[in-house]
Amino acid sequence: KAGVTQTPRYLIKTRGQQVTLSCSPISGHRSVSWYQQTPGQGLQFLFEYFSETQRNKGNFPGRFSGRQFSNSRSEMNVSTLELGDSALYLCASSNWGLGTEAFFGQGTRLTVV
């Protein structure tokens, strides 16, 4: 079956702009989690959505938000972009979230200039 699909793969944005990233999970999976990867901080958890509800949230400012649709596809949005938001954003798909095996997409590499 198809894996986790993230779009776009690459993005270049200017400081102050906003950006929306998309993640389509594996068919039948209801949990989508988002992670930010930077050289300095490593892989950090942003938030998790399950059945269209945000179930868990990491320690990121309110500029980072997300949502999940009825087909389990998820989007994350970053408003008022800062240079420090440049990162690889990865989404993970799993059956039930916490405690179940997670599968990752190819990631979206965001560069803020």
Added chain:
Amino acid sequence: GIQVEQSPPDLILQEGANSTLRCNFSDSVNNLQWFHQNPWGQLINLFYIPSGTKQNGRLSATTVATERYSLLYISSSQTTDSGVYFCAVPSGNTPLVFGKGTRLSVIA
């Protein structure tokens, strides 16, 4: 929250050599995953291994949950094994907490 420590941070091997990567975690866990991050950034699932031993080709993993560590064994390494290896565990409300990874370079 839980601390996840991986060692060594960097490893350089000659093709054909064997290696052991270690993951220590500071609290009890009910599952653990190993991933390989390829040069394009994607995290590839290697093992979902809450406890015990699993093998997949040249790779195997062992988790000793009672002692809070997991080991990833790579035998007869190949240049395609190069990349960063991560272990990750759930903690509280966080689905996965990652270690900082082990960067493996396999030289022909």
